[in-house]
Amino acid sequence: QIQLQQSGPGLVKPSQTLSLTCAISGDSVSSNSAAWNWIRQSPSRGLEWLGRTYYRSKWYNDYAESVKSRITFNPDTSKNQFSLQLNSVTPEDTAVYYCAREGALTTFSYWGQGTLVTVSS
């Protein structure tokens, strides 16, 4: 049974860095048949895909244009997890952040529990 467990702070100050981690059980972050995504949800923007990281003989990352200049994904094979770092946050980055496993046919069948991150001083 695949499970994703998110961790990270729920409050970040403006201009600082948002950092979240998604720990994987029941699968491997370096699986050749999965990709590991970050999505966020806010009342004003609905669901917003932020990007993904995946391993196909080497690591690849795809990022949404809206956050491309500020976002980094870091897979950690030793801990079987992947993380999100979003720099220079503003109140507009306040949202519930989810990690999700992408399987065959680009289906997101497994999700983390979600983390509400509020950007406020």
Add this chain to the structure above:
Amino acid sequence: DIQMTQSPSSLSASVGDRVTITCRASQSISSYLNWYQHKPGKAPKLLIYKASSLQSGVPSRFSGSGSGTDFTLTISSLQPEDFATYYCQRTDSTPLTFGGGTKVEIK
């Protein structure tokens, strides 16, 4: 980038009603479209993949159709547990953009 537009943005319906939600892509995405159900405080749930394939465990009252640029999600007989927000998502290539969502509320 391809834009995904859902309509309506919200609707009110009664238990037992037939509900149809539309998703339009700004360019053809063949059948590379998924539908998700999202309830407050929970993670989104995959309902339909590849435009018309029902995800395992999802009730048969949910169905999807369409290809190219126009897609629909139909709930044949709305149940109390179906009140939620529904999102389409393009899956042909990145960015894996979601539609703006359709909130289904109780009439």
